Amino acid sequence: MRFGIKTRPEHQTWKQILDVWVAADDIPIFESAWNWDHFYPLTGDINGPNLEGWTSLAALAQATKRIRVGVQVTGMIYRHPAVLANMAATVDIISNGRLELGLGAGWFQPECDAYGIPLPPLKERFDRFEEGVQIVRSLLDNEYTDFKGTFFTLTNARCEPKPVQQPVPITIGGRGPKRTLLAAAKWAKQWNAITQTPEQWASLKKVLVEHCEAIGRDPATIDCSANIMVPADGEFGPMLELVAAYREAGADIAIMNLPHGAPPSILEPLAAALEDYR
Numbered sequence: 001m002r003f004g005i006k007t008r009p010e011h012q013t014w015k016q017i018l019d020v021w022v023a024a025d026d027i028p029i030f031e032s033a034w035n036w037d038h039f040y041p042l043t044g045d046i047n048g049p050n051l052e053g054w055t056s057l058a059a060l061a062q063a064t065k066r067i068r069v070g071v072q073v074t075g076m077i078y079r080h081p082a083v084l085a086n087m088a089a090t091v092d093i094i095s096n097g098r099l100e101l102g103l104g105a106g107w108f109q110p111e112c113d114a115y116g117i118p119l120p121p122l123k124e125r126f127d128r129f130e131e132g133v134q135i136v137r138s139l140l141d142n143e144y145t146d147f148k149g150t151f152f153t154l155t156n157a158r159c160e161p162k163p164v165q166q167p168v169p170i171t172i173g174g175r176g177p178k179r180t181l182l183a184a185a186k187w188a189k190q191w192n193a194i195t196q197t198p199e200q201w202a203s204l205k206k207v208l209v210e211h212c213e214a215i216g217r218d219p220a221t222i223d224c225s226a227n228i229m230v231p232a233d234g235e236f237g238p239m240l241e242l243v244a245a246y247r248e249a250g251a252d253i254a255i256m257n258l259p260h261g262a263p264p265s266i267l268e269p270l271a272a273a274l275e276d277y278r
Contacts, residue, residue: 001247001277004032004255005267006072006227009051010041012261017056018063023264025064029271029278032100033060034072034255040111054087061095068098072192072255073173075106077119081132082157085139089163097164100190102171103136105129105180126179127151133170133187140168171225177207185211190223192255198242201226202249225253230266232259236273243277 005024007017017035024030037053040046053071061069069091074084092099105125106112112119120128131149138145139159147154169189174180181204184191191208195201205224212219226246231239243254254277256270 001243001251002031002253003029003274003278004034004068004225004253005030006034006036006255006257007262008042008257008260009035009053009056010038010260011044011048011050014051014056016261016263017051018060019264020258020262020267021060021067022063023267025067027267027271029274030067030256030267032068032070032253032255033064034070034100034102035060037071037074037078037102037104038108038111039115040108042108046110054091058091058094061091061098064095064098066098068100069095070100070102070171073102073104073171075104075108076129076132077106077112077117077125081135081152082139082154082159084132085136085159088136088168089140089159089161092163092165092168093161095164099163099165099168100171101136101168102173102192103129103133104173105176126176126183130179130183133172133183137167137170137187141166175204177204181208182211184208184222185215185217185219188222190225190253192225192227194227198226198245198249198251201246201251205250223252224250225255226251227255227257229257230259230262230270232262234266234269236270240273240277243274247277 021033035053041048041050088101128151131152145154145157171190172184172188173192175193209219228242
């Protein structure tokens with residue numbers, strides 16, 4: 001099993017997040033570091049602070065040298081996909097080819113209502129998402145992109161300079177069995193799902209495998225990741241039981257979600273505890 005960390009950019013300062021990412025960059029067991037793409041906190045006081053994901057990701061990419069970096073995951077509803085493609089290319093260049101491009105359809109109603117961002121019904125949201133993924137993929141890979149869909153039209157569109165990675169790996173996050181997992185089967189290098197139990201996660205992976213088989217893709221070409229909370233008290237026993245259970249369920253990567261305000265000193269004991277599960 002491989003491991004990443006995730007710092008939720010709510011209810012903590014920029015320095016707290018920066019210090020943890022810089023420290024994780026020096027610990028080889030952690031191959032990736034993630035934040036999220038929200039404008040309001042998801043836990044605790046919704047009126048509390050929450051740093052924006054992509055601008056902070058660019059700064060974190062500059063501050064690190066080895067660890068792969070990503071937003072888990074970018075809400076397609078927030079940005080035109082052509083704008084997002086340019087953002088992704090830029091961060092990949094800043095990071096010297098370390099971007100993991102996390103993509104999702106978007107879902108958080110309170111921030112959409114507050115900002116006046118339309119949150120379409122599920123069918124339209126996923127129709128837009130599928131068009132957006134194709135646009136992002138084409139702009140990152142091709143010199144010119146022409147696209148005419150229901151929601152987006154591009155004419156002789158360019159995204160320059162190109163990213164360092166060819167191709168930039170896409171992570172698709174979500175649990176929707178019909179649309180999200182099919183999109184992951186088509187376009188993802190990594191699929192990520194946040195679930196309540198390893199059993200729920202395993203049932204979703206089974207659906208992903210079925211989608212891959214239906215379209216003729218080898219499911220082994222998709223890394224499957226799960227998120228596991230790291231306790232603030234340092235009692236890692238129950239957490240390690242979950243790590244073992246997700247590994248048994250078929251997870252390739254565990255993204256270790258750090259508690260709010262976790263100091264860099266949490267990482268060395270965490271790395272040592274995870275060593276036996278590699």
